[in-house]
Amino acid sequence: MVRVCVSQIELDIENSDQNVAYANQAISKAAKDGADLVVLPELVNSGYVFRNIDELDARATTLDGPLIRSWIEIAVDTGITVVSGLALRIKETFYNASVVIDKTGLLGWYGKVHLFGDEVKYFTAGNTKPLIVETCFGKIATMVCYDIEFPEWSRIAMLEGAQLVALPTNWPVLIENIPAVPLEVIKTQANASMNKLVVAAADRTGTERGQAWFGASHITDFDGNLLVHAARDFSGPIQNLIANVQLPKDTKIAISNDVRKDRKPHLYRELIKEVR
């Protein structure tokens, strides 16, 4: 069993020091609670609702900056593996990124490929497949928020052997009536189930410049069932949700069925055609 924590954090683009403090507290608490893996939301070092590129410029971190260094220190001290979304600067380019860190250091970074809304004004889209890394407890993939609404992305994670998808996310509320289980959650459940993958999704809270968020953090098992999900009436700035999860050993779902082997790739060629 792997002990997985998703940390739902209140973020505020006007207070990035507080955002980082909350993230660090959440990671430390997860480590104290014995988590092997902690997943944090998208853009934890900045917040989401930028007014201009200067705001991003002031908040973005670098791979060798103090933020990632401090997370490596926590990982070295406690053995925890950290996946977090953050505003990342690589040379003069900004990515809406996810990083994976363990006691051996930075295992890799991924730039969100499928950008949502105004993100295109600020971030460069990544141009690689989901990041997949070996950790001491299993093979994990990471992607960011809207990426998971592209079923191709979880599929590729499964095909490359991932057992768990760590999903930093910021799910904006764009509808009037919030259902008990938002479609964002239903989509991760389906991706988990269709690919026999665990999904650990860390969402945010904190109304930001008028934008509310679902706060729909959750962890699924590899059948797609919800093991834990955030209560909507929680009011603190940090909500750590923990589940002990079994990672899949294979992609079999029944005696004679397997979500990988039952595919018919020769019939899927249309998926790689460019849109006219």
Add this chain to the structure above:
Amino acid sequence: MVRVCVSQIELDIENSDQNVAYANQAISKAAKDGADLVVLPELVNSGYVFRNIDELDARATTLDGPLIRSWIEIAVDTGITVVSGLALRIKETFYNASVVIDKTGLLGWYGKVHLFGDEVKYFTAGNTKPLIVETCFGKIATMVCYDIEFPEWSRIAMLEGAQLVALPTNWPVLIENIPAVPLEVIKTQANASMNKLVVAAADRTGTERGQAWFGASHITDFDGNLLVHAARDFSGPIQNLIANVQLPKDTKIAISNDVRKDRKPHLYRELIKEVR
């Protein structure tokens, strides 16, 4: 608005005349209730739990047989479009098929590509993409049951312009505790949402040779919300569920987002590689 009906029918492999009678009653009732489209379960002319190939041989129908002729007659008389699963014989090959029929006749047939469990002992897998046809109310796709757990299939339906997926299904209960919303339903909701497609899924009831079924027929809107779903405590042999649905006019989901145009096909090449 299109008036869509999914007919949930009690099937029994030991009484195929009754199966066909129920199917015909369900179609007629849907037409009387003003449905533009009625979707029936998988294998309505046979049932599912075959003991040997002779049972399939005795129940399978042909494209020019009396069953499809009778449905064409109802379609001509009432204007309804019919999608149904059935055991189909083409020359000496059996398919777990879906047919689309309207007042102009048989619009096409599709053989289930992704076979589940023992189906491989009886049926030949189809070798084509989902069937997509123009009807008088819109462009619809059809696939069968387990097919929809392959997200590639709904994706291709969307890429080819389908607005609605008609899904004949037989969802066996293979777990102990039945959740309020089975994962089978969650997966169609997600496929609807990720592709901006309406899904109309017709499941079956009737314990057959010890096998129970979810009876989880439902219709989603193109955001993936459930418009109607079968009550688990309904006891009759026919349960017609009707919803007036709006078909999508495009694949836009937000001011600057589109589930089709936001895809990055050049990064999806792994999806067409054969499994080693």
